[in-house]
Amino acid sequence: MxxxxxxxxxxxxxxxxxxxxxxxxxxxxxxxxxxxxxxxxxxxxxxxxxxxxxxxxxxxRTSLNGWLDTHPKLLESFQRYDDQVVIRFNVSTNAHEAALRKAIDQMLLDVWDFTDNYTDIRIETRRIRPLMGILPHTLQDNHYILIPDLARAVAATYPSRAPAREIVQPHSNNRGITPTNDIPLPERQGVNDIFFNDYQPLSVIHTWMKLLDSMFRGRGLVRMISIGQSAEGRDIPALRVGVPTDSAGTGRPGERKNTILITGGIHAREWISPTTVNYVAWSFIRSIDEDPMIAKILRNFDIVFIPVLNPDGYEYTWEVDRLWRKSRQRTKMAYCPGFDLDHAFSYQWDATQHQTEPCSESYGGDQPFQAVEAAELAEWARNETEHGVKFVGYLDLHSYSQQVLYPYAYSCAARPPNMENLQEVAMNLAKHMRLSNGEIYTTTSACEGAVANDVSADNIRVEASGGSAIDYIFHEFGARYSYQIKLRDTGSYGFLLPSEYIIPTGEELYQAMKYFGDYLLGNNGHESFSIPTVIEDQSEQIDIAADEEADVTELRRRRRKRGV
Structure with missing residues (x-):
């Protein structure tokens, strides 16, 4: 080649x-x-x-004023954000989470993120006092403002001449937020990095995918496909990347290869997700002639990259409202459009547990697959399996909080049959991302929240359970290794991660994907391991790796003891 x-x-x-x-x-x-x-x-x-x-x-890198001149509707949303902040509540008990869930449902608040330690909420400053009035005193005294100037942070994410760090400085108070000054910035390398120097609108993403298809289809390496159309009629394209199994290398034979699926852009405002899917796709394509591990992975697997599963919502974030989360499909309330695609799949979909208010950010519909995009993905995947494809792995990229989450999302009481393997791979995914740039990624079950380990408390989680993509692909199509990966950061910017972190975040996921492919080949990821160049303190690096290897060893010991 x-x-x-x-x-x-x-x-x-x-x-x-x-x-x-x-x-x-x-x-x-x-x-x-x-x-x-x-x-x-x-x-x-x-x-x-x-x-x-x-x-x-x-x-x-056009000026922000120039962008606003051609997108006047964005000005209206900026004016609305002038009165909004993001608040982090430290959540540590079932009572705290129950109180927050009740307040969120009652006031239709926008939950940005929640883990077993905190919950981040976007709110108008004039509504802060009413919110505090319905929360217990312990929560009233246990919160702080995470992003104090939301409008400024939103504006900074659109293409601009000045680096985002010069436009907006995050609120930092050393309360578990990654200090951004310690994150290494990528070196600009001219034309080679143009696409990843900024977030790109939907039209540019589609053009980029078409170019990769035209450049590498002749080698049989890349094929642009469509998995369906959105509610508003937009195409949902994907890149199928893999080395043809026929010796001539001119096309794909009738027999399909095992497939790894990667999706991004389920939630429209999480811009780091689509660009990371694209970065990993590009990294695999350009490395096939230089990295024997990449070549080996692509000879044995096809990887299907779907950068933007929610094109209508993503386009809306560029044209009208940067923080729009859902799709743009009409609901039973005309003035509250959109479905949360990650609560729209059928596995363990429970009407008694789902959000029934269409104006809620987590509304997934009144029945499974009411959201067009979720139905299209499911139909495409089913058609693939009927034609011989076996899905062996699934990664669903989101932001933020730097976590690797494994099934099940719908309940902490249910345990997948291969739980130990899921945990082991999750920890190694986190390890390889950590060794790339030094960023810490944690691992836990996707049924996360303050009550994640309390099987009796599923009913009071911050977000409704059931209907998630990772549960559906895992259960319905037998993808034994299914993960939701929440990318950078841990709260300093949230969904508004500056563009200078695109390349470091992409590198983290690329290294994790190399491990993942190697593991699926049966090598346990050993061949994909490489010494990182970013971490200068080698003793610290060895300590990190040793600690995580010890965790993996302990998991294996417990599995042998159980006879698994």
Whole structure:
């Protein structure tokens, strides 16, 4: 196989920028001589660079004012966010979680995140006093403002000339939030990183996927497919990446390979999710000729990357409301559209446990698969299995909180039959992400919350249970290793992670995926292990690895004792 050269990479990014937007004034087309001299890579490269590259770079870093000029509806949402903050409540008891759940349902509050230690809520400042009035005194005295200027933080996530860190500084009080000054920033490497220097709107993401398909379909390495359409009629594209099993390498034979599925963008406002799916896809494609482990994984598995499962909602975050979470499908209340896709699947869907208020951020519908996008994914996956595909792994990317969550999400009382294996792989996924950049990812069951270990308290969790994607793919299609991974950060920015963290976050997931593929090959991930270059304190690195290896060893010991 021919190596993926810098020229090849450069062509992709330059074409991406050209096709994704109109040409600047004075530039009507590509140089006409380019096509006639395509046999000369040096000549082609020179002609591609004749396109004003400084303009192309500026396009991906356009001023915020320029963006607002063409998207006036965003101004309305910014004005609304002027009166909003994000509050973190320290939650440690069943009574705390029950009180918060009642207040959230009563006031239709937007839950940003919840773990076994805290719950983050977005709220208007004028509603803070009424909220405190219905909470117990212990919670009133056990909270703090996480993001004090929400409008400013929202504005900073759109493409801008100034780095996001210069535009907005997070509230930091050393209460378990990752200090952002300690996070290493990626080095800019010119054209090679243009796509990942910023978050990209839906049209650019689709153009990017089409270019990868056109560049690598000839080798049989990449194929762009569609898993269906959204409620508003948008396509839901995916990239199927894998080495053809026929010797000629010109196409795929009738027999399908085992498949790993990766989805992003279930929740529209979690922009780091789609871009990370794209980053991992690109990293696997460009590394196949350089990394024997990647080549081995792609010879044995197909990986299907679905960057944006919720295209309607994602588009809405770029055009109207940056913090929109759900889909945009009409509900029984015309003024409250949208379904929470992660509460819309059928496995253990329980009407008595589901949110019934369409205006709620966690409303998944009045019956399973009422959300079009969830139904399309399920139908596509079922069709794949009927044609010989076996799903062996599933990763559903979200933000934030830096967690690796395993089934079941619907109840802590139920235990998957391969619980020990799920825990072992989860810890190793977290370990490889940690060794990439030093960021800590924790692991736990997806039935998370303050009462995660109390099987009698499922009814008072902060969010309704049942209907999750990881439970459905795990149970219905036999993907024995199914995980929801919540990416960066731990609260300093929440859903508004600045663009300079795109590449470090992508690298973390890429390293985790290398381990995951190696493990599924039966190697327990040993071949995928590599010494990271970011952590300078090697003794600290060894201690981290040793501690986590001890945890894995203990899991294996317990499993042998049980005769598993």
């Amino acid at each position: 021919r190596s993926l050269s810098l020229l090849h990479q450069s062509c992709i990014f330059v074409f991406l920028l050209i096709l994704a937007a109109p040409l600047p004034s004075g530039a009507t087309s590509l140089p006409r001589a380019a096509s006639s001299q395509s046999h000369s890579s040096r000549s082609l490269f020179k002609r591609l660079l004749d396109v004003p590259f400084s303009w192309a770079s500026r396009r991906s």
